[in-house]
Amino acid sequence: MPERDHSAAIGPIYLRVRDHIADQIEQGLLQPNSRLPSERVLAESNNTTRVTARLALAQLEAEGRIYRSNRRGWFVSPPRxxxxxxxxxxxxxxxxxxxxxxxxxxxxxxxxxxxxxxxxxxxxxxxxxxxxxxxxxxxxxxxxxxxxxxxxxxxxxxxxxxxxxxxxxxxxxxxxxxxxxxxxxxxxxxxxxxxxxxxxxxxxxxxxxxxxxxxxxxxxxxxxxxxxxxxxxxxxxxxxxx
Amino acid sequence: MPERDHSAAIGPIYLRVRDHIADQIEQGLLQPNSRLPSERVLAESNNTTRVTARLALAQLEAEGRIYRSNRRGWFVSPPRxxxxxxxxxxxxxxxxxxxxxxxxxxxxxxxxxxxxxxxxxxxxxxxxxxxxxxxxxxxxxxxxxxxxxxxxxxxxxxxxxxxxxxxxxxxxxxxxxxxxxxxxxxxxxxxxxxxxxxxxxxxxxxxxxxxxxxxxxxxxxxxxxxxxxxxxxxxxxxxxxx
DNA sequence: TCGCCAAACTGGTCTATACCAGATGAGCGA
DNA sequence: TCGCTCATCTGGTATAGACCAGTTTGGCGA
Structure with a gap:
């Protein structure tokens, strides 16, 4: 598995949101196949907009950490x-x-x-x-x-x-x-x-x-x-x- | 190579923009490694906004048809x-x-x-x-x-x-x-x-x-x-x- | 002629908002 | 109890801006 750089605390908002969600997944707070909070909730709880929250989600999706089910929500990817x-x-x-x-x-x-x-x-x-x-x-x-x-x-x-x-x-x-x-x-x-x-x-x-x-x-x-x-x-x- | 559905003329704007660019690539109007028009130009010439144009570009990038070079522009991908x-x-x-x-x-x-x-x-x-x-x-x-x-x-x-x-x-x-x-x-x-x-x-x-x-x-x-x-x-x- | 600098241009990130379409679930009616 | 309807939730698509940070380029000055 490619190693992650855990040091960065600064940087773009969407990467901080990504890190936040990724940490929750790694710590097991979000189990495989469980649903993430909705985009609107994620945007609000991170003091940003839905567009930016979606950027973060797209990142995690590209990494294979989460997936989406059409108009149902975002879910944690199970192991490959x-x-x-x-x-x-x-x-x-x-x-x-x-x-x-x-x-x-x-x-x-x-x-x-x-x-x-x-x-x-x-x-x-x-x-x-x-x-x-x-x-x-x-x-x-x-x-x-x-x-x-x-x-x-x-x-x-x-x-x-x-x-x-x-x-x-x-x-x-x-x-x-x-x-x-x-x-x-x-x-x-x-x-x-x-x-x-x-x-x-x-x-x-x-x-x-x-x-x-x-x-x-x-x-x-x-x-x-x-x-x-x-x-x-x-x-x-x-x-x-x- | 996965076969493309060339029939669709309707649908979301960003997919029509994608199809438009993809056609130009297939027809050889855009050569490998040549630069695409800038996002702002693409948005204007397709009567849409930069956000939507970027959606189309992201599609083509995901398909492996184009790539980006940091802050330099978008380019046509050469053969794999x-x-x-x-x-x-x-x-x-x-x-x-x-x-x-x-x-x-x-x-x-x-x-x-x-x-x-x-x-x-x-x-x-x-x-x-x-x-x-x-x-x-x-x-x-x-x-x-x-x-x-x-x-x-x-x-x-x-x-x-x-x-x-x-x-x-x-x-x-x-x-x-x-x-x-x-x-x-x-x-x-x-x-x-x-x-x-x-x-x-x-x-x-x-x-x-x-x-x-x-x-x-x-x-x-x-x-x-x-x-x-x-x-x-x-x-x-x-x-x-x- | 050469080198440097600044303007112009690129994509990168972000806000705020809107409407649509499919999925879902609560509740009503048969 | 069962099935349907409809309000409500979800993400999907889209507009119209804004500012930032690198890249490129043209022109100026030595």
Whole structure:
């Protein structure tokens, strides 16, 4: 964890308000997922205006210490979920192993085709048939990511008939005898914009982490392309190599 | 790349201003690293106020499309640097291979000791001696990261006497015959706060990516712990496994 | 020509206020 | 008891200013 400079007592108002709230969180006066006082109350109790209070809140949000729920208020962020994108794994099992409660919703299952963009990522030819799967996943009742999964329809006949609220990785293994290898993973921080922001119930522009994963089978045949949009404060990526 | 919804013509003013600027960037009317009109000009030409214009700019910044240079203005972000944290590599060579110009500055070299926090990361005992190295790295003249490196002083005798403006990885290999293996990597998005924000010349609270890497030698002996603070719009992490 | 200084310009911070839209909860009515 | 309505709460968006602190630049003077 980056170390904080606790010495500064002076400086801009909004940073002092930030420090004040951050201290309360660190001291446990504000528990994870509990609500902060409203912006108006924070402004008044710090002898400032709502605009400045919102600056302080935006800071804490950028640091991943608090999050907002649309028009409901600001809440203390729970610890980040540890996530290893290089491993085949069950989201649900991983979440439970960390003492949290997972949930998965399938938002959409649609047959579709390889676009130019997907062709560049997967190596398939434009127009090849895919099954597109869109899911939202929650931790302790809070949506933390939406994902678009593109499955190779030719390699996975009948895939569209399965229940996608369970682990996709187990499904591929048990029904198709697949072990996924040769993954290409890409990720970078960016803002969540509209289809994703809306699905997660956050304001457009909320900070997120964009992760893609392209998986192939033992023979190098393309199986699955996964595009994940995470809320930036909900995860910590951990990878071990060597 | 996450796909944008180009259909929306209505909605909040600040999102329309954002779309307007984003279109100009996509169409190449605004080149990478070129300056945007000032906030006051943007406000006036969009018939709105500076506060609203700043909301639009903050959106674009969160998306990684533009960045700001303290009190100098807003600039179009160049393409993200591709970075693979699992590989031993030379920052300079990687940057040059992508057609960009790297620079490294050593900010500090200090003997120090293992703290409780470092002990938990490295497995060393508290109080063991380390060499702490702080560097700032640039791409095309823009600082993109600062890093704190903690080197195992016992494993690397005389390390403090070297020139650290070159590749550390090459130094370890050539002078100590080391190949680093068994790396533990952790990363998550967070805001850059003060020692780092100041070193990068950005406002405290700017979005960043925090990356740590713990490297050991062939025998599992701790060699180096690296803590990197990247500007969030400057990199794309890419990893291949399997 | 060179170096310095001051004016003009930039974003950074802040006040005070307003209205809107979605979420919530108390209380009323069936 | 259950369900609905509506007042009240929340954050979301927006206006119209203000002053501050660095940066840049143009011009003046040596």
């Amino acid at each position: 979920l540890v996530y290893n994108p290089t491993e085949d794994y069950s989201f649900s099992e991983n979440v439970m192993a960390q003492g949290r409660t997972p949930a998965t919703e399938t938002l959409e299952v649609t047959p579709t085709e390889v676009t130019a963009w997907l062709a560049s990522k997967t190596g398939l030819a434009e127009g090849d048939s895919l099954v597109r799967l869109r899911r939202r996943r929650q931790v302790d009742g809070r949506p933390v990511l939406v994902e678009n999964i593109y499955l190779n329809a030719r390699r996975l006949p009948g895939i569209e008939r399965f229940d996608f609220n369970r682990s996709l990785w187990k499904l591929l293994r048990e029904h198709y005898g697949l072990e996924l290898v040769r993954k290409q993973i890409e990720m970078f921080p960016t803002a969540l914009i509209d289809p994703q922001a809306e699905a997660l119930g956050v304001t457009a522009g909320t900070a997120g982490l964009y992760v893609t994963r392209c998986s192939r089978d033992q023979d190098g045949c393309f199986v699955e392309f996964d595009e994940e949009f995470w809320l930036h404060d909900t995860l910590s990526i951990q990878v071990e190599v060597g | 640097l591709v970075y693979n944290p699992t590989e031993d590599y030379s920052f300079s060579e990687n940057v040059m291979a992508q057609g960009r110009t790297p620079a490294t500055e050593t900010l500090e070299v200090t003997p120090t000791e293992v703290t409780a926090w470092l002990a938990s990361k490295t497995g060393l005992a508290e109080g063991d001696s380390l060499v702490r190295l702080r560097r700032r790295r640039q791409v095309d003249g823009r600082p993109v990261l600062v890093e704190n490196i903690y080197l195992n002083a016992r494993r690397l005798p005389g390390i403090e006497r070297f020139d650290f403006n070159r590749s550390l990885w090459k130094l370890l290999r050539e002078h100590y015959g080391l190949e680093l293996v068994r790396k533990q990597i952790e990363m998550f998005p967070t805001a850059l706060i003060d020692p780092q924000a100041e070193a990068l010349g950005v406002t405290a609270g700017t979005a960043g990516l925090y990356v740590t890497r713990c490297s050991r030698d062939q025998d599992g002996c701790f060699v180096e712990f690296d803590e990197e603070f990247w500007l969030h719009d400057t990199l794309s992490i890419q990893v291949e496994v399997g």
